[in-house]
Amino acid sequence: MDILYRIFIDPFVQMGGAPDLLVQTLWEGLVGGVLYALIALGFVLIFKASGVFNFAQGIMMVFAALTLVGLTEKGVPAPLALLLTIGVMYLLAVAVERFVLRPLVNQPDIMLFMATFGLTYVLIGVGELIFGGNPKKMPTDALFLPSGAIDLKILGGLVSLQKLDIAAAVIASVMVAGLAIFFQRTRIGRALRAVADDHQAALSVGISLNQIWIIVWFTAGVVALATGIMWGARSDVSFALQVISLKALPVLILGGFTSVPGAIVGGLIIGVGEKLGEFYWGPLIGGGIESWLAYAIALAFLLFRPQGLFGEKIIERI
Template structure:
């Protein structure tokens, strides 16, 4: 604490609190004005102000079942965004590398799982089913390990200490390599994920809710549960194991970690391997909802706004950010999309992230950015 902070009197409210109060007040006034205007008939149903500011909320209240359905879909999409973002965060924390290839690693892992399974059942003649699926899963995990070692040896080690943009471009190069390699080996056509063979549920349940029905896919439920378990396991791994402690040390400071005898190269392999496993699980869930194909590449970029919202270095941030983006995007598309001609899902996430940037550049849970000369 410096002298200046000791001598100045603490203001009644912090700056952010004051800003929050002002923003809240303005918002409340705005809502009150809208309500009055609608009640007195100043704004009618055909005005654009009504369509933008009043109509969506009216329909939200009138049809709560649709709202719940939309939020649920957003939640499920958000879980998947979070999982991709989680892979980014793991690698960024441990090596300071912004791993652009995470999205492609998801596709690559899913493709190698399906490819292994087909190889086992069709070429080797193993009976199709749970056993073959588990063996294929082990094979896919093995591939992710080989990938992690290869990336560390071939890409990261020679490039250590290069500026951020060079590392970023190297992972973009890796992305392209994996796309070409994956399409060369597995073919460009979309594949079907082996959902039922892995023992994942496939049906759906209709819930009666507030006069309507809400459709919940069992698979989405399973995805949410698996994601929660995985995050708990990762949290435990980071907090209580020896390797986890080493990972946190590396995240804090490369130099200090090196000086107490932590091998950076080993840590990087571990972290890329962990990200690979996260990618595999993400790939399974994503593949079960749609086909496994490289079209996922565009969706994987959605992890970037998630990171902006949640912060680049925080695992809870990745989760919360993913849910905010997922739910916000689906609600925006469903209630405001038709006004703009639809399809706004493709860029809404980025605009939400931009708004967060304006007010909290470090994200919800990120470390505060301090700049020095």
């Protein structure tokens, strides 16, 4: 009985007893969720347009952040470094299209998945060769990112919101809105959606697959850069950040591989669920459950909706 009480009643008593703590946990979960959603967004963009499950998204994020930090450490002014990094991401997109996607067109999905693995290894190696393996500090001030915290007195307690987290949430929202407009309203966006729907049909109306892939990988690279800046500002920039991309995978299966809103909603659910679970239920079984709780949550959803919350319904034919 005691154990049931501690699982089903005690955490809620705690939540009711200290609402400020609950709000703080929720807020941290939401911010974490936004950042997961950003990584998941990069995955979704590429998966939609080229059907590639891009495992390298996490390392692209680290690579972008490292390039930016490495350039600023060399004395390049931050805005210029930002532009240069965007240029590097473009070159990366071109190289990936030319040397990985084009030769592997029409191969089974798992081959392309494996190819992005090879890409991950190459990027890790090259990144470490150029920038070294030591953690670096993100120059937040030079990038006009706010620091410090806002303390709110609500619910009889103190809730502290990092300004950086607020900025992250704002930037993420702006980026998602921008991408939505780009996809819905522009000529290239329409072409992207056409490619996502059907490669051959898109080819037959004169859309160049190669160009589209470059654009998509470049967009994913820019998203990776933004994510990298945000994560890098919260903790140092190093290859350990790559692990975070593994956290974005449950977000993907929860939201569905092909859905941008799914990535965002999924990210928020996973972020909040993870923090709440760790804070209120984690101590019961020894803590550290953050590493797999996200997967358990996603799996639970998946048993009821095998295509994710917002994924397209899977219709199978013989």
